Amino acid sequence: MKKTTLQSIAERCGCSITTVSRVINGKAAKYRISHKTSEAVMAEVTRSSYIPTFTTRSLRKKRSGMIGLLLPSIANPYFAEMASVIVSELYKSGYTAILVDTMEDATRLNENARALLLRRVEGIIAVPCGDNPETLEMIGREVPVVLIDRYFETTGLSYVTTNNLKGGYDITRLLIESGHKNIACIQGARDSMPNRERVNGYVQAMTEAGLKDYIRVSGNEFSVQNGYLGTKVLMNDTNRPTAIFGLSNTILLGALKAIHESGLDVPEDVSLVSFDDNLYMDYLTPSITRVSQPVDNMAKLSVRILLEYLDQPGAPTNSQIRLLPDIIQGRSVKNFRIE
Numbered sequence: 001m002k003k004t005t006l007q008s009i010a011e012r013c014g015c016s017i018t019t020v021s022r023v024i025n026g027k028a029a030k031y032r033i034s035h036k037t038s039e040a041v042m043a044e045v046t047r048s049s050y051i052p053t054f055t056t057r058s059l060r061k062k063r064s065g066m067i068g069l070l071l072p073s074i075a076n077p078y079f080a081e082m083a084s085v086i087v088s089e090l091y092k093s094g095y096t097a098i099l100v101d102t103m104e105d106a107t108r109l110n111e112n113a114r115a116l117l118l119r120r121v122e123g124i125i126a127v128p129c130g131d132n133p134e135t136l137e138m139i140g141r142e143v144p145v146v147l148i149d150r151y152f153e154t155t156g157l158s159y160v161t162t163n164n165l166k167g168g169y170d171i172t173r174l175l176i177e178s179g180h181k182n183i184a185c186i187q188g189a190r191d192s193m194p195n196r197e198r199v200n201g202y203v204q205a206m207t208e209a210g211l212k213d214y215i216r217v218s219g220n221e222f223s224v225q226n227g228y229l230g231t232k233v234l235m236n237d238t239n240r241p242t243a244i245f246g247l248s249n250t251i252l253l254g255a256l257k258a259i260h261e262s263g264l265d266v267p268e269d270v271s272l273v274s275f276d277d278n279l280y281m282d283y284l285t286p287s288i289t290r291v292s293q294p295v296d297n298m299a300k301l302s303v304r305i306l307l308e309y310l311d312q313p314g315a316p317t318n319s320q321i322r323l324l325p326d327i328i329q330g331r332s333v334k335n336f337r338i339e
Contacts, residue, residue: 004049006020009044015040019031023037024042045114046115049114064120065122068097068116068123069083070116072104072129073222078276078278089304098121106131109128117143126147128193129189129192131152131191136157144309146158146160149298160301161193162323163325165200168245170325173209179335180271181242183242184243186218199217199247216241224253227253227255228255229254230251242336243273243333244273246275252281252288266332273290273332276291277291277295290328291326298323
């Protein structure tokens with residue numbers, strides 16, 4: 001594929017290279033470039049996935065002080081907590097975060113990542129979506145890119161994440177050791193790396209315990225509605241599970257509502273566990289047993305790695321860190337073995 005350049009964009013938009021350069025550099029108003037021309041140029045930049053090569057050179061001369069932060073759902077308490085720590089850590093170091101909600105959409109992620117580069121961010125911290133690292137890797141050749149929470153299985157990009165497979169395995173083992181066999185799993189976005197690893201942990205624990213015939217995985221997104229609808233189906237099944245593993249705190253909330261609407265109680269009728277931790281889980285009735293991710297440490301490490309790359313241009317950018325999760329015991333699991 002022929003490489004997109006300022007000249008090729010100018011030819012397709014019917015204007016000069018100087019005009020294209022001024023639009024990309026945010027100087028359209030200063031040079032009285034029409035809104036129509038500016039829109040046409042930016043539309044072509046997006047369509048052609050153009051990634052400018054001026055950023056690194058220009059930032060050596062003048063810092064922008066801005067870092068891009070791409071998250072899949074600001075409404076999710078887990079990502080809201082992560083954003084809060086990252087923004088605070090960047091501020092302490094003199095940087096301002098530009099926060100973008102990609103809405104769990106890979107196309108939106110890539111488009112916004114390119115837009116951030118055009119705004120001359122000095123680096124990007126991103127929770128990736130999808131399974132194609134190409135755009136972020138290209139951007140990573142211009143400014144440092146650090147992935148957090150998720151990563152691509154085949155990438156040289158730096159990342160900080162949790163060992164999701166271990167978390168999924170450990171929480172499922174806890175249910176099995178409490179006497180449960182019929183354990184259902186409600187998953188999130190199927191192409192999400194953490195989701196796949198959590199499901200694999202669940203399947204591994206069930207298989208090792210000789211419970212392969214009980215494996216049941218449903219769902220398709222990290223949302224309250226997904227947890228609610230998935231649990232509604234499970235509660236009306238003639239082979240109703242004795243325990244449900246929700247792969248996020250949002251899925252958990254939907255599951256809890258569906259269980260209560262069915263006239264059932266947690267944990268007497270159905271045990272319930274979750275991946276992700278949040279203070280409110282201790283204030284639910286009952287308090288929830290869950291996998292706790294070291295969100296604070298993940299966020300601080302991602303910022304530290306990014307700042308080290310900015311302080312040492314040309315240093316290798318391939319720090320890949322997987323932190324261990326913990327299990328927090330609540331009162332949402334019924335123990336059959338002590339009855």
